[in-house]
Amino acid sequence: MMTRTLSRPGRQRGLTMLELAFVMLVVGILASTLVPMLSDTHHKSMAEEDRRILKNLKEVLIGQFLATGRLPECKNAAGVASAGNCDTARSLEGLPVRVLDSRNQPIKYDVWNNPAAASLTTSDPTTACDRLDTAITAAYAPGQLAQCAGVPDYDNSATWGTYCGTPQNVAFVLVATGLNRDGQSGEIAASSPLRPGNRNIGADRVFERPERRHVGVLPGSNTPVNYDDIVEVVTLQELKARCPL
Numbered sequence: 001m002m003t004r005t006l007s008r009p010g011r012q013r014g015l016t017m018l019e020l021a022f023v024m025l026v027v028g029i030l031a032s033t034l035v036p037m038l039s040d041t042h043h044k045s046m047a048e049e050d051r052r053i054l055k056n057l058k059e060v061l062i063g064q065f066l067a068t069g070r071l072p073e074c075k076n077a078a079g080v081a082s083a084g085n086c087d088t089a090r091s092l093e094g095l096p097v098r099v100l101d102s103r104n105q106p107i108k109y110d111v112w113n114n115p116a117a118a119s120l121t122t123s124d125p126t127t128a129c130d131r132l133d134t135a136i137t138a139a140y141a142p143g144q145l146a147q148c149a150g151v152p153d154y155d156n157s158a159t160w161g162t163y164c165g166t167p168q169n170v171a172f173v174l175v176a177t178g179l180n181r182d183g184q185s186g187e188i189a190a191s192s193p194l195r196p197g198n199r200n201i202g203a204d205r206v207f208e209r210p211e212r213r214h215v216g217v218l219p220g221s222n223t224p225v226n227y228d229d230i231v232e233v234v235t236l237q238e239l240k241a242r243c244p245l
Contacts, residue, residue: 054176057232065128069127073091088108101177105176146206148167154219170234171239
């Protein structure tokens with residue numbers, strides 16, 4: 001007599017260990033590919049947000065200068081006037097605009113405040129633009145706010161110690177420090193034979209130019225640079241151009 005075996009309706013066979021291992025392998029490959037892509041997209045989005053925040057703050061500061069004849073004074077954490085080492089909360093207190101970057105870190109701020117060459121933080125609307133003429137003709141002096149004369153060529157190490165040249169005086173500067181913070185990720189203020197530095201984290205009040213290219217490692221090597229700052233600079237000449245005729 002023949003015996004017929006009937007399968008129960010609706011019952012499905014489970015995955016074998018081999019099939020499960022294959023599925024896990026595929027998931028792992030997808031994760032290793034997608035996670036870095038998503039992270040990179042996230043960081044780019046935050047960088048764009050930082051650019052927007054800095055541009056808005058820049059316009060508010062220019063508007064304040066044109067309306068009141070002065071830029072916000074650089075103040076330290078104690079609220080005392082300072083030549084550099086500005087505390088953002090103290091210096092930009094009361095402005096109707098965001099002063100934190102996309103990661104809720106304070107935006108760096110510094111301002112031209114050389115009393116011997118026309119301070120821009122103590123003037124008034126009637127003399128502010130004339131003071132700019134005096135400031136424009138002033139030569140760079142160490143300790144005064146300025147930007148580098150150029151940017152480093154990552155492919156040419158001979159430029160790393162010389163690209164700043166003679167720094168150029170500026171009216172004010174804003175910096176969003178990105179993912180890499182001061183003193184983190186191996187960033188250094190002064191250039192070395194091994195890699196270019198980041199002047200934005202130095203104490204000499206000389207800042208990088210906005211057009212400096214972002215880079216994590218030097219081309220063709222594994223040497224970290226970790227430069228991802230967003231910089232907004234307003235030169236004395238740019239501020240003068242906004243003055244009414």
